[in-house]
Amino acid sequence: MLRARRPRPPYRAYSQENLVEALNKIQNGGNSVRAISKQYNIPKTTLLDKLSGRRPVYTTQGPKPVMTPEEETRLEKWLLSMSRIGYGQTRRELCLTVKKILDDDGRKNPFKDNMPGPQWVRAFMRRHPKISERAGEALGKERAMLSSSKLEEWFAKFEEFMASDEIIDGEEILSDPRRLFNCDESGFPLAGKAEKVLAPRGTKNVYQFSNSDKHQITVLACMNAAGFYIEPMLIFPNTRFRYNPLDGAPDTWCVGRSGNGWMNSEVFYEWIANHFVPEVQQKKIPFPIVLFIDGHSSHVSYATATFCAENEVILYCLPAHSSHVLQPCDLSLFKSLKSAWKIHTKTWKANHVGQTITKLQFASVFAGAWKSASTVKNAKNGFESAGLFPLDSGRFDRDKLIPSSIFLKSPDSTPQTGTTAVLAAGCSIAEKSTAYETALRVLEESMTEEKVWLFKRRLNEGYDFDTDTFYNAWKKIKLQADGSNTSNIQATGSNTADEIQATTGINTDDVQAATGSNTIDVHHHATTTPSPAAKKRTNVSEALDKHLRYPTAQPGRPQNEKRKPLPHAISGRVFIQYLEDKKREKEIEETRKRVNREKRAAKKAQNEATKKTPSRKRTTEEVDEQREIDENMCAKCKKPYEDDDDNWIGCEFCERWFHKECTDIMDAAELSDTELSELEWQCDHCMEK
Structure with missing residues (x-):
């Protein structure tokens, strides 16, 4: 009779708690080990091993990680910091960094060529749940260099302009959300990206039917801070249509046409003059009004500026490369509109199997996406997030400006890099001070493992005791070390060592030995190398200091001439005067070029008239014959040259010389030198050619 296999008991039938x-x-409590073993269902040998210290209280299942917990914690903080400053690492880049550390450290590991694999990455992310894989947004250098000081300066200049004599009732305009508008363009592709589809397992080639037309339709959107939307303009890449481009869309929409389908100054002027201003007047919104735009060249033209000045439209330009921070349409509308466009295109394709969206169907499909995205909430949230209404320079998201810390400069014009630059920008980054981490380790080393575990559990579950001063001191340092409460960290530092001694009774010498000072200076300890005492306490390889580095600003091209900043008020007197001066300079330059072209043409014609007929190119035989000519003998009698120059005469068309009597010139011996020089004589060799 076969025995049934007994099920394997679980690895641990009890919790760590x-x-x-x-x-x-x-x-x-003085309870016996046997009684407690039965009460909690914990093996007696396990309790004895834990009590005697033969086994640690906290254990993990599986093989020991290659890197120590301290090293993995530091690696985690480095990854989070790099992500916040715009240099997020991919899985492969993480593996390459670990490989460099292992190559320098020389420790044993199960990896091939010290290169961790996908399994190690998954285990590392499970051990550090703060890290997740996200899709990164491309960030150009120009946007990365945008700092909060530049935006605050723009807000100050805008308030100053609205309070100037050029604007009537500027405060009233800023307090009325109906009179604050923003417009911007975005492209909507006709052919979407291919997605994952259901296919037979193991199939080598999987296709998805799509539109082969890679064009996109530009949409100009405009809204105000009260939630009112101007009907959109669709810009098509055509000069004439054989179809109705607004088929399926409301009749109030408008169409723009350009050669490449992008916005240009002519199309923008037509929209301002024939669509924007009439619709605002139709809604009986009081003028003057403010229209925020970006600094694209299509928005800045003399015709547009003068029209806006005449019709009480304050055309004001946002800071350069700040659309992702201050452009209300980018902050709220376009994100929702793009998502709605994807949904409506998928729905249309599902209802029209085998068909693709072309320029003919674009308006009808886009109409549904516009209706679902152009909500009052999106408009209000966009202006509020940008700090444009209510006008507040402290409202915009400063976390988007953390990458600019790489390019910050100190007062002595020395570029700050890495964590120091992040601290100088006042950014909340996880790695503000390694001194707090060291202080936390010193504190936890004086505690039992059970106490540390209980404190962490209490913090995670959120039940605090105000009377427990020891726990409160540990919690404050823990939050600061983890970057969860970085707002409490002052730039001037805090006496953390004294605080620990006052609340916990721990000797401050340990803290000072680990941090190097009684006062923890955030700016100093964020970039300095830990002291030998701290390295001894932390089980961290020195290879991490070498390879966990932060990016540095690369020196740009030297600028010999600094451009004068232009005013942001496009419809203001100063900018219109600037455009008029540029127009005048351009006319003068064109006149100068035209005069120069006429001079060159006249000179060319004169040269053509006086130009001689080009001589015939000599043949190979003529060249060889020329080489055979000897100027030191008579070409006919072959007698050598004599000192009597009066007896010689040369051919005018070659280099041959003859005795006067050897030529066919009649009475050649009686002719004077003047008569001979005026005589264009040609020898027989030249006459035969």
């Missing part, structure tokens, strides 16, 4: 509680009861 029950184990710690059981150990505390044995140590403090």
